[in-house]
Amino acid sequence: MNKSQKEELVVIGGSAGSLTILLRVIKKLPDDFSVPVIIVIHRQRNVLSEFTTILTNAFKNKKIVEPDDKNPIDGSCIYVAPQNYHLLIETDYTFSLDYSEPVKFSRPSIDVTLESAAIVYKSNLTAILLSGANNDGTSGLISVVQNGGAIIAQDPETAEFAAMPASAISTVPGIVVLSPDEIAAYLTGINSK
Amino acid sequence: MSVRKVEIKEEEIEEILLLVNRMYGYDFTSYSRASMQRRIARFMDDARFKNFSEFKFSLVNDTSVFDYFLQRITVNVTEMFRDPQFYTAIRKQVLPEIASYPTIKIWHAGCSSGEEVFSMAILLHEAGLLKRSKIYGTDINPSNIEKAKKGILPLEVMKEYVANYIHSGGESDFASYYTARYENAIIRKDLREKVFFSQHNLVTDQVFNEFQLILCRNVMIYFNSQLQNKVIQLFYNSLSTFGFLALGIKESLLFSDFKNKFEVIGSHEKIFKRIQL
Numbered sequence: 001m002n003k004s005q006k007e008e009l010v011v012i013g014g015s016a017g018s019l020t021i022l023l024r025v026i027k028k029l030p031d032d033f034s035v036p037v038i039i040v041i042h043r044q045r046n047v048l049s050e051f052t053t054i055l056t057n058a059f060k061n062k063k064i065v066e067p068d069d070k071n072p073i074d075g076s077c078i079y080v081a082p083q084n085y086h087l088l089i090e091t092d093y094t095f096s097l098d099y100s101e102p103v104k105f106s107r108p109s110i111d112v113t114l115e116s117a118a119i120v121y122k123s124n125l126t127a128i129l130l131s132g133a134n135n136d137g138t139s140g141l142i143s144v145v146q147n148g149g150a151i152i153a154q155d156p157e158t159a160e161f162a163a164m165p166a167s168a169i170s171t172v173p174g175i176v177v178l179s180p181d182e183i184a185a186y187l188t189g190i191n192s193k
Numbered sequence: 194m195s196v197r198k199v200e201i202k203e204e205e206i207e208e209i210l211l212l213v214n215r216m217y218g219y220d221f222t223s224y225s226r227a228s229m230q231r232r233i234a235r236f237m238d239d240a241r242f243k244n245f246s247e248f249k250f251s252l253v254n255d256t257s258v259f260d261y262f263l264q265r266i267t268v269n270v271t272e273m274f275r276d277p278q279f280y281t282a283i284r285k286q287v288l289p290e291i292a293s294y295p296t297i298k299i300w301h302a303g304c305s306s307g308e309e310v311f312s313m314a315i316l317l318h319e320a321g322l323l324k325r326s327k328i329y330g331t332d333i334n335p336s337n338i339e340k341a342k343k344g345i346l347p348l349e350v351m352k353e354y355v356a357n358y359i360h361s362g363g364e365s366d367f368a369s370y371y372t373a374r375y376e377n378a379i380i381r382k383d384l385r386e387k388v389f390f391s392q393h394n395l396v397t398d399q400v401f402n403e404f405q406l407i408l409c410r411n412v413m414i415y416f417n418s419q420l421q422n423k424v425i426q427l428f429y430n431s432l433s434t435f436g437f438l439a440l441g442i443k444e445s446l447l448f449s450d451f452k453n454k455f456e457v458i459g460s461h462e463k464i465f466k467r468i469q470l
Contacts, residue, residue, distance in 0.1 A: 066443075068444060069413070069443055069445065070418060070445070082442075082443050085414075088227035091226065096414060098228045099441070100228075100232070100268045116230075116231065120227075139198070142198055
């Protein structure tokens with residue numbers, strides 16, 4: 001594992017209305033993008049989701065992975081939190097999964113992944129919250145900011161469902177509000193750091 | 194609203210885990226930290242402890258606090274026919290092979306309140322194998338075992354289980370497997386008779402029988418790699434030659450020391466077969 005793979009992490013949380021935004025953001029990432037990205041997106045439970053397949057088909061040049069328990073984090077991958085599990089990160093930069101109760105009716109929960117990533121990655125974490133109809137993610141962003149990480153919300157004006165980013169913006173001080181294209185540009189900036 | 198959150202420190206977690214092991218004999222020291230940290234923080238929040246020392250004091254001096262702690266710190270989320278496609282694979286790929294044994298012995302390690310054990314009893318019944326089967330369900334948590342022994346489930350969740358059952362390829366009338374009484378469903382007696390529940394701790398307890406199939410689903414995700422390897426060794430030693438090991442959908446032997454000692458039977462369903470090496 002080379003140095004850069006451990007240093008930075010991006011976590012993107014999204015719910016209703018976030019799929020098209022995600023596709024747009026990922027499409028704009030440079031080919032040499034080497035910061036690991038974790039996507040936590042709400043899906044219906046017990047219905048096999050096509051989400052990972054959609055990403056895999058849309059981005060043949062990227063490695064889209066639904067991690068198993070204990071999977072090491074690799075900078076060349078975009079990880080998708082598996083359905084029906086919470087996705088956490090251990091201090092040895094491996095994933096661990098958790099099957100406990102949904103949080104805010106969500107499993108995977110954006111809050112749970114953000115809280116766990118914040119503890120491990122501290123100021124090297126960038127957390128992004130996209131469109132959604134509930135307030136998952138707000139509590140997690142507080143942990144990220146407390147640990148020195150960067151936090152971004154999709155501009156609610158550009159979101160199909162504004163509630164999720166709006167909740168974070170009204171609660172967490174220091175949050176940066178960006179349009180989808182600005183989010184892509186921001187991520188490209190992290191990559192060339 | 195205050196935006197500052199209280200976080201529990203790593204050394205405080207270690208302190209609590211050592212204390213629980215010393216005082217109550219439950220060894221959680223090899224559990225994976227991320228999830229443990231989250232559940233301890235949640236427990237402190239739910240039980241309304243103001244700070245770490247208050248929490249520690251209660252845990253030491255009040256066994257009822259420990260009982261509640263044990264209940265909350267172990268994950269007891271389960272359902273009948275969880276991951277229906279997994280049960281389809283058990284029906285089609287595993288049962289026909291283990292059917293050749295005169296007595297079929299199955300172990301559900303970490304069975305929680307028994308929902309998946311009863312699902313297995315139904316599969317065996319439908320395959321005509323239940324009469325010569327014995328299913329052992331074990332869990333670390335004694336209150337889960339008490340619940341499982343009763344075989345009583347809330348009626349409202351049964352509706353969801355019917356859908357799982359049908360998706361798994363079940364063709365019988367699911368309601369014939371239980372008796373509804375007020376808000377509860379009692380699992381049919383002939384299904385319960387072949388099931389034996391007891392307390393067993395995967396961290397400290399040993400091999401207790403030989404099995405043709407061991408299921409341990411979404412249990413080892415809470416263990417660190419060393420403990421996972423130790424437990425997989427225990428399963429390996431408890432399986433008959435060419436016995437099956439079934440894990441949760443997102444669990445893998447790939448990151449363990451045992452990846453070469455098992456053959457993959459269902460890569461998505463996470464069903465493995467012990468091979469001779």
